[in-house]
Amino acid sequence: MKVDLKQIEEASKEIYIRALKLLPPDIKEGFKRLDAAETHPTGKAILGTMIKNITVAEANTNLLCQDTGIPIYSVVIGSGVEVDGYALKQAIIKGCARATQEHPLRSSVVHPTTRKNDHTSCGRFVPVINIDFSDQANELSIEMIPKGSGSEFNSWLKMALPADGVDAIKTFVIDCVLEAGGKTCPPTIVGVGVGGTADLCVHLSKVAATRALGSACADPEGAALEKELSAVVNKLGVGPQGLGGDSTSFAVHVETAATHITLNPVAVNMQCHSARRSRATFTAGGVAYGF
Amino acid sequence: MAHYDFQMPITEQQARQLRVNDTVSLNGTLYGIRDATQIHMFDHGRKTRFDMRGHAVIHTAPNVKWVGETEAAPSGYDSICIGTTTSARMERFTRPLMEQYGVRIIIGKGGLFAASQKAFANLGGVYLAVVGGAAALETTWIEQIEEVDLDDLNPESLWKFRVKNFGPLLVSMDAHGGNLYTDVNTAARDKRAEVLAALGVKS
Numbered sequence: 001m002k003v004d005l006k007q008i009e010e011a012s013k014e015i016y017i018r019a020l021k022l023l024p025p026d027i028k029e030g031f032k033r034l035d036a037a038e039t040h041p042t043g044k045a046i047l048g049t050m051i052k053n054i055t056v057a058e059a060n061t062n063l064l065c066q067d068t069g070i071p072i073y074s075v076v077i078g079s080g081v082e083v084d085g086y087a088l089k090q091a092i093i094k095g096c097a098r099a100t101q102e103h104p105l106r107s108s109v110v111h112p113t114t115r116k117n118d119h120t121s122c123g124r125f126v127p128v129i130n131i132d133f134s135d136q137a138n139e140l141s142i143e144m145i146p147k148g149s150g151s152e153f154n155s156w157l158k159m160a161l162p163a164d165g166v167d168a169i170k171t172f173v174i175d176c177v178l179e180a181g182g183k184t185c186p187p188t189i190v191g192v193g194v195g196g197t198a199d200l201c202v203h204l205s206k207v208a209a210t211r212a213l214g215s216a217c218a219d220p221e222g223a224a225l226e227k228e229l230s231a232v233v234n235k236l237g238v239g240p241q242g243l244g245g246d247s248t249s250f251a252v253h254v255e256t257a258a259t260h261i262t263l264n265p266v267a268v269n270m271q272c273h274s275a276r277r278s279r280a281t282f283t284a285g286g287v288a289y290g291f
Numbered sequence: 292m293a294h295y296d297f298q299m300p301i302t303e304q305q306a307r308q309l310r311v312n313d314t315v316s317l318n319g320t321l322y323g324i325r326d327a328t329q330i331h332m333f334d335h336g337r338k339t340r341f342d343m344r345g346h347a348v349i350h351t352a353p354n355v356k357w358v359g360e361t362e363a364a365p366s367g368y369d370s371i372c373i374g375t376t377t378s379a380r381m382e383r384f385t386r387p388l389m390e391q392y393g394v395r396i397i398i399g400k401g402g403l404f405a406a407s408q409k410a411f412a413n414l415g416g417v418y419l420a421v422v423g424g425a426a427a428l429e430t431t432w433i434e435q436i437e438e439v440d441l442d443d444l445n446p447e448s449l450w451k452f453r454v455k456n457f458g459p460l461l462v463s464m465d466a467h468g469g470n471l472y473t474d475v476n477t478a479a480r481d482k483r484a485e486v487l488a489a490l491g492v493k494s
Contacts, residue, residue, distance in 0.1 A: 066374030
């Protein structure tokens with residue numbers, strides 16, 4: 001299957017805008033679940049405002065949140081797909097810049113030292129483009145995440161000791177949730193990376209934070225750990241916006257990687273309640289949009 | 292717990308009468324301010340032409356569209372989506388905003404810290420929580436972008452909005468030491484040991 005690069009550019013523009021306006025169904029379900037269980041009056045009122053906001057954004061075809069985020073595109077290229085990798089990246093960058101200028105969107109991206117904003121949501125190494133491969137025949141998918149800064153600002157890595165075991169991982173996650181308080185715009189998805197190298201561990205925490213609610217870690221050990229952490233995290237009482245309540249997090253997600261005999265790395269990255277993502281899937285039949 | 296409808300600007304007495312858990316809605320003028328705006332105002336010595344005495348500022352950098360100056364859009368900007376950012380990064384600017392510009396209300400999400408709490412007590416001010424990430428709704432409370440200053444910092448310009456029934460916003464830090472964030476945080480930290488025990492962590 002050959003991929004049309006013009007279609008990639010259009011889709012890269014489209015999925016940035018779609019991600020900012022349409023919350024995925026699993027997150028909407030997550031809101032319903034939290035709202036039904038919330039006992040704190042302030043927490044309940046805040047969840048009500050958040051749910052109303054989703055409706056207003058859809059009714060007015062407006063952005064859910066003002067933060068257009070750092071754009072992240074994750075591409076998965078199936079077997080049998082023919083594409084020029086360099087041209088693919090250029091098409092994604094162009095689509096991202098066009099979304100920013102044509103909608104228009106606030107460009108939230110600046111040079112790290114000069115703070116210069118090119119008003120394209122693009123810059124050195126941004127948008128972040130992750131590329132992976134799968135055995136899914138004749139299919140190419142692009143997932144788009146506009147990662148907001150409120151949740152990104154609170155990111156942590158600890159190179160714990162093997163002697164401290166899984167207890168160090170659990171303690172670190174709970175301490176990060178306490179440290180984050182209301183700053184990460186709870187209710188959050190707490191993403192936890194376990195193992196790997198320092199950079200892989202942080203990357204996995206982001207993958208975990210942006211995974212659909214209801215999905216599970218493919219590693220049974222990671223799946224057991226995320227279940228255990230999800231069951232207790234809301235007992236802390238941080239609540240929506242850090243103002244108290246049962247709804248601190250939708251879930252804790254864990255992703256794992258093999259690591260070195262001397263290492264026990266753990267990273268935490270959170271996704272805010274505006275847990276936005278969208279997807280374009282290319283097959284021989286054309287492009288389909290979803291989450 | 293009382294509700295107040297304020298026509299901006301307000302007096303020191305109006306700010307001091309607010310207590311945590313009260314709610315407030317604003318009408319009239321609201322200023323939008325952000326990291327870069329305040330870095331330039333307080334670290335690089337730039338001044339604004341706006342008179343912010345008795346007014347409220349909101350931590351924001353909006354999505355706007357340039358449409359050219361018209362009667363309907365006197366600043367030249369139409370609002371697309373106006374929301375709120377995390378206040379924590381701007382903690383050190385609370386006192387100078389109040390001392391040098393007479394600001395009485397700071398609106399944001401996630402709360403501020405001890406230095407701001409002290410400035411609210413000393414000078415008569417409050418922090419109001421707006422629900423972060425609810426920008427589509429918040430945008431409907433804004434009638435117009437009336438003026439803009441320091442616009443070379445766009446989107447972190449100093450924005451002058453005209454608002455109607457902007458709220459309800461929750462008083463989460465008051466001029467009497469009341470602070471909902473520290474109350475919640477202390478209670479949450481008190482539960483840490485219990486939660487770790489439930490996870491089977493050996494202390």
